[in-house]
Amino acid sequence: MDGGEMRFRVSVVRDDCLDRFLRVGSGGFGQIFRARHTLWGTDVAVKLLHYKEGSASSAQREAELMFDAGNSNVVRVLGVYEGRLGDPQRPLQCGLVLEFLARGSLEDLLQRLAAPPPCALALRMALQVSLGMNFLHQLTPPILHLDLKPSNVLLSDSLDAKITDFGLSRVAENVCKYTGVNDEDEGGTLSYMPPEALQSSSYKPSKAFDVYSYGILLWSIITGKEPYSGVQSSLVRFRIPLGDRPDLASVDCSETEGLDELLKLMMQCWDQEPHRRPSFLDCVHAITAIYTMHARRLNDDVHDVLEQLQDDEICSSLRSVQISRKPHREVDPQDLSCVTGPAPQQETAAAYTETVQKECSPRAAPPVGAIRKTQRQTSNPAVQVSMSNVFGVQIGNNNSMNITQKPRQRHRTAPSAVNTHSSHPQNPPQKHQ
Structure with missing residues (x-):
């Protein structure tokens, strides 16, 4: 301390070295953003605080206290934030810069x-x-x-x-x-x-x-x-x-x-x-x-x-992917095919049905103390996947994917087709005597 001025070890981080702000959460103390520190080359968490005007020095003193808590089991405080989240139209805000845990x-x-x-x-x-x-x-x-x-x-x-x-x-x-x-x-x-x-x-x-x-x-x-x-x-x-x-x-x-x-x-x-x-x-x-x-x-x-x-x-x-069984002998030779190897061994106890919808309910984790037991069976490597607005998806190794181009189908909510021959101005409808 020199001349009554307090010197802080915790650096002040401003918008000039932060990029890609993304809001990831909020709490009683304020909002939390993920940002890229362009000089450090790593992502950080910016925790904004609801604060009264002129209180940035108070936040810095508390950040100094938290900065001393250097331990592998506590989140590191990297600095004090002062900025506008990269937007000049926002008011100046104060917060803490913390290590980001994805x-x-x-x-x-x-x-x-x-x-x-x-x-x-x-x-x-x-x-x-x-x-x-x-x-x-x-x-x-x-x-x-x-x-x-x-x-x-x-x-x-x-x-x-x-x-x-x-x-x-x-x-x-x-x-x-x-x-x-x-x-x-x-x-x-x-x-x-x-x-x-x-x-x-x-x-x-x-x-x-x-x-x-x-x-x-x-x-x-x-x-x-x-x-x-x-x-x-x-x-x-x-x-x-x-x-x-x-x-x-x-x-x-x-x-x-x-x-x-x-x-x-x-x-x-x-x-x-x-x-x-x-x-x-x-x-x-x-x-x-x-x-x-x-x-x-x-x-x-x-x-x-x-x-x-x-x-x-x-x-x-x-969630919208339809998966259905299709043996190799039914594959159209004109279909695009990518075979990566023999049938894989998968941890599963379910067999294929003729047409199934992939379900996405989360699996329940085993209870405390439970011993994992796994059944193995060989899955059929030939799977036809019908998709919309994508080129193809492959999950896992040693399997094959057959991708077939199909004509577009009219959505059930679209209006019925218009007869262009009967409504075109150059081809008026014929009157029958």
């Missing part, structure tokens, strides 16, 4: 799987979140998250978990201007808030606040569900201080080794009394012991989930 959040993953993640992957996520939170709590001064939930846990390409939005509660105190939240948003936040925070408006947050939220987060990972789903926020606010917690009836501890110990830790984390909750260091030790029992299956679990996510992405792009 896999989205844990909340997104749970929704896409419609089930809990496989055992080893679920335990690794739980361990990584506890490691990240323990790091934040061990800083001097400690950083309290105060909004730990699945949407604030982001995933890398290999599904490693990283905590985001830590410290933004302090940013909100200084620079955020709330315009109000609806009951749904409030209910989502209330689900992860401890009872003591709901009982008094003068409550002063502590580390135990985050530990309680972590206990609810563990429940979401184990069950793949959102706590108190469909319950009004006013009832959630009323019942949590009375001791209500997410339902454990659907969790079968006999299916997975160590799951009973994980449930015990989870209930300790959401204990009614803050002083009885464990520290995050205690959580790290407990989950490490459980994760070690299943770590050998991690690569298979990650591969299975990534494969399912890829299948869902392919499926969503082929």
Whole structure:
């Protein structure tokens, strides 16, 4: 500090080095954009903040605090953003520049799987979140998250978990201007808030606040569900201080080794009394012991989930594709054909029907502790694909695709054809005597 001027280590990022702004989400603190940093040669996330005029320095001080949180299990803060999203007509806005994680959040993953993640992957996520939170709590001064939930846990390409939005509660105190939240948003936040925070408006947050939220987060990972789903926020606010917690009836501890110990830790984390909750260091030790029992299956679990996510992405792009069986001997010699090899071995238990519509409902992930069993059968390599507005699609290797040009067909909603011979002005209709 020189002459009373504060020097910041966090750089200010402006529009002159950002390109390709794309809105990817929003939250209570503002909108989130994906952008390309032309000098760094990488994509970044720009989190805009609802802020009062003249508060950019406050955001920079908070970014400086978050910049100190350099850990592999927390999202890195790369700088402070000041700009107009590349549009001179927009007002000047302030925000944070963060590393961009393309896999989205844990909340997104749970929704896409419609089930809990496989055992080893679920335990690794739980361990990584506890490691990240323990790091934040061990800083001097400690950083309290105060909004730990699945949407604030982001995933890398290999599904490693990283905590985001830590410290933004302090940013909100200084620079955020709330315009109000609806009951749904409030209910989502209330689900992860401890009872003591709901009982008094003068409550002063502590580390135990985050530990309680972590206990609810563990429940979401184990069950793949959102706590108190469909319950009004006013009832959630009323019942949590009375001791209500997410339902454990659907969790079968006999299916997975160590799951009973994980449930015990989870209930300790959401204990009614803050002083009885464990520290995050205690959580790290407990989950490490459980994760070690299943770590050998991690690569298979990650591969299975990534494969399912890829299948869902392919499926969503082929919703209108018609697939029908067609033996080789029926292929017209004039058809365009591309044969890449013998019939492949595919993991499936279904046979071809004469004409089928490709279904795109997401596959349910196996329950925690389930052992994968696969049936293999040989698929017919000759498949006819009828498409519209595309040249061709090939999925997988070692298969053949026959592409046939067909005449255009009139859509059922189009008007009937016009008789050009009877209506053309040069050929008036003949009158018959």
